[in-house]
Amino acid sequence: EAGVAQSxxxxxxxxxxxxxxxxxxxxxxxxxxxYQQILGQGPKLLIQFQNNGVVDDSQLPKDRFSAERLKGVDSTLKIQPAKLEDSAVYLCASTLTSGGLETQYFGPGTRLLVL
Amino acid sequence: LAKTTQPISMDSYEGQEVNITCSHNNIATNDYITWYQQFPSQGPRFIIQGYKTKVTNEVASLFIPADRKSSTLSLPRVSLSDTAVYYCLVGNSGYALNFGKGTSLLVTP
Structure with a gap:
């Protein structure tokens, strides 16, 4: 079974x-x-989707971050404009259904460096 | 969401048993306890989950006392490859898990 892919x-x-x-x-x-993971810290949830609907985006800095999952499959996360403090690893995870009891499967992450 | 407290770091020698304790005094009745492991440059990976008493799988054991205000992850006979960060999470269906800073375990020869 293929895992979570990120690029x-x-x-x-x-x-x-x-x-x-x-x-x-x-x-x-x-x-x-x-999730956003800053060096030395644990992952922090940015946004959770259930199919193509947003379940929780309370910690998403909406003035600069946006995310979509239009067809309920793949998703994009955008930062515009980026700040130095956005330097982090951005992790994507998925579960079969919703909720914290389900095992979350994580992708390898995208490491972002803002200069 | 219940707040968790765990040691920042632990050291161990190869072959020893490692016990990492997590405190979660405000755990709710329907909360489960889940542990994840994270290696450098990788996403976290599920290790074990439990509600009460003891749970064991091929990787670890999880001990939860009756009051459920703490839990202990036990790794038997650790090897160098067990060097990683271990996260204790508390939550239930419908809520995304809240990762803290985790415990950085260093295993040396």
Missing amino acids: PRYKIIEKRQSVAFWCNPISGHATLYW
């Missing part, structure tokens, strides 16, 4: 530029999560 794996941009990350969850997984 690109690495990205370097200058502040105020835009960047987009892509995630393809495990086939059939209804729930998709985007």
Whole structure:
């Protein structure tokens, strides 16, 4: 079974530029999560999708971050404009159904460096 | 969401048993306890989950006392490849898991 795919794996941009990350969850997984992991900290949830609807985006900085999952399968996370403090690893995870009891399967992450 | 507290770091020698304890005093009745492992440059990976008493799988054991205010992840006979960050999470269906800073385990020869 293929795992969660993410691209690109690495990205370097200058502040105020835009960047987009892509995630393809495990086939059939209804729930998709985007996390931000700053060096030395645990992952912080940015947004949770159930199919193509948003379940929780309370920690998403909506002035600069946006995410979509239009067809309920793959998803994109965008940052516009980027700030230095956005340097982090962006992790995508998916579960078969919704909720914390389900095992979350994580992708390898996209490492973003903002200069 | 219940707040969890676990040691920042632990050291162990190869072949020893490692026990990582997590405190979760505000755990709710319908919350489960889940542990994840994360290696550098990888996403977290599920290790074990439990509600009460003891759960064991091929990788680890999870001990949960009757009051459920803490839990202990037990890794038998660790090897160098067990060097990783271990996260204790508390939650239930319908809520995304809340990762803290985790415990950084270093296993040395």
